[in-house]
Amino acid sequence: GAGVSQTPSNKVTEKGKYVELRCDPISGHTALYWYRQSLGQGPEFLIYFQGTGAADDSGLPNDRFFAVRPEGSVSTLKIQRTERGDSAVYLCASSPEGARYNEQFFGPGTRLTVL
Amino acid sequence: KQEVTQIPAALSVPEGENLVLNCSFTDSAIYNLQWFRQDPGKGLTSLLLIQSSQREQTSGRLNASLDKSSGRSTLYIAASQPGDSATYLCAVLFMEYGNKLVFGAGTILRVKS
Numbered sequence: 001g002a003g004v005s006q007t008p009s010n011k012v013t014e015k016g017k018y019v020e021l022r023c024d025p026i027s028g029h030t031a032l033y034w035y036r037q038s039l040g041q042g043p044e045f046l047i048y049f050q051g052t053g054a055a056d057d058s059g060l061p062n063d064r065f066f067a068v069r070p071e072g073s074v075s076t077l078k079i080q081r082t083e084r085g086d087s088a089v090y091l092c093a094s095s096p097e098g099a100r101y102n103e104q105f106f107g108p109g110t111r112l113t114v115l
Numbered sequence: 116k117q118e119v120t121q122i123p124a125a126l127s128v129p130e131g132e133n134l135v136l137n138c139s140f141t142d143s144a145i146y147n148l149q150w151f152r153q154d155p156g157k158g159l160t161s162l163l164l165i166q167s168s169q170r171e172q173t174s175g176r177l178n179a180s181l182d183k184s185s186g187r188s189t190l191y192i193a194a195s196q197p198g199d200s201a202t203y204l205c206a207v208l209f210m211e212y213g214n215k216l217v218f219g220a221g222t223i224l225r226v227k228s
Contacts, residue, residue: 042218
């Protein structure tokens with residue numbers, strides 16, 4: 001595709017439910033990143049994949065959050081037992097390789113609301 | 116903890132003005148710095164990427180400078196237009212952190228017609 005795509009664009013769920021957020025990176029990009037943006041703040045890093053493996057998951061807030069990228073392309077961010085504090089916009093980005101010499105290109109985000 | 120700060124938090128200018136947005140960061144050991152634009156309810160659009168070895172980058176009416184030693188970057192917008200109204204975010208790739216960008220909170224720009 002032409003850019004990074006994310007689905008769904010909006011997700012409303014109830015406290016305690018499980019959600020999955022999907023990211024489809026730019027074709028050929030080996031690096032994929034997840035960020036979370038709260039209202040009025042800049043995005044905060046969650047996790048970085050190089051290929052299929054999570055190279056850095058230091059930003060995941062707790063063990064309710066998990067992400068996979070089984071074939072090195074599409075990634076899914078999974079949140080268990082959602083809490084109201086998880087409400088935010090979840091952004092996905094990709095780059096050709098690692099970020100040291102490459103721009104990160106962002107998708108439109110998924111707005112998650114936990115009631 | 117490495118941080119990125121953007122000032123001002125908000126800026127309102129009349130159409131046609133030249134303006135400067137500021138970004139400061141806490142460590143000169145960086146790989147690169149990226150400026151983004153974000154429209155309300157939308158994702159981030161990359162505007163300019165400045166590598167650590169570079170001093171500035173230009174794209175159309177935008178010019179970004181980088182001074183690593185002082186931990187500063189500026190985004191200069193020439194001849195501002197109402198369509199430039201958006202939030203502008205500065206993000207730094209610190210060597211200490213590898214591949215994760217650290218973002219400032221952004222500057223909300225409004226250009227009045």
